[in-house]
Amino acid sequence: MRLIIMGPPGAGKGTQAKILVEKYSIPQLSTGDILRAAIQAKTPMGLQAKEIMARGDLVPDEVVCGIVSERLDSADAKNGFILDGFPRTIAQAEELDRMMEEKGIALDAVISLDVDADALVARIKQRAEESGGTRADDNEEVLRNRLEVYGELTKPLIAYYKKQGNVKSIDGMGSIEEVTSAITDALG
Numbered sequence: 001m002r003l004i005i006m007g008p009p010g011a012g013k014g015t016q017a018k019i020l021v022e023k024y025s026i027p028q029l030s031t032g033d034i035l036r037a038a039i040q041a042k043t044p045m046g047l048q049a050k051e052i053m054a055r056g057d058l059v060p061d062e063v064v065c066g067i068v069s070e071r072l073d074s075a076d077a078k079n080g081f082i083l084d085g086f087p088r089t090i091a092q093a094e095e096l097d098r099m100m101e102e103k104g105i106a107l108d109a110v111i112s113l114d115v116d117a118d119a120l121v122a123r124i125k126q127r128a129e130e131s132g133g134t135r136a137d138d139n140e141e142v143l144r145n146r147l148e149v150y151g152e153l154t155k156p157l158i159a160y161y162k163k164q165g166n167v168k169s170i171d172g173m174g175s176i177e178e179v180t181s182a183i184t185d186a187l188g
């Protein structure tokens with residue numbers, strides 16, 4: 001199963017991706033997690049991404065596309081994967097299409113989690129409290145920017161994938177279990 005999980009910050013992408021990992025025995029490929037690990041390890045990529053992420057802006061397309069291309073080639077991703085947080089721009093989606101075509105693979109579905117804006121702010125605040133401040137981008141001002149960036153650059157991807165005919169729109173407002181079962185029903 002080759003999946004993308006999309007939705008605004010705080011929609012529950014990471015939470016649902018981790019559950020789908022268990023259900024379908026596929027790895028979660030989170031560009032955000034990989035970038036945070038690079039920041040921790042102080043690699044050149046981490047140093048480049050640190051300030052950008054702290055502001056809630058997007059890391060350059062070439063950087064994240066490089067991460068994904070490498071990750072798609074690793075052994076654990078041969079039988080499927082769930083992309084979480086990628087693609088985030090039309091250019092990234094086009095590059096992903098190109099990469100997948102080159103590798104002779106195709107997406108099974110794009111899961112789009114729908115949640116309302118007030119719920120997002122509440123969820124992010126909760127995550128900030130629970131994580132004890134380990135994410136520099138989980139505060140209200142940066143969240144506002146992340147939501148803006150999402151609306152401007154990432155949301156258009158829903159229409160992009162609708163044209164390809166593989167979008168599953170899921171109501172993300174229920175409990176974690178309800179959202180998971182809506183996703184698994186939609187995947188059939």
Ligand code: AMP
Binds near residue numbers: 009137
């Ligand atoms: P996430 O963990 O998916 O919420 O991502 C956290 C931050 O990492 C984002 O706000 C961006 O700064 C950066 N990031 C993650 N994935 C991407 C991507 N596909 N393109 C550009 N920046 C990204």
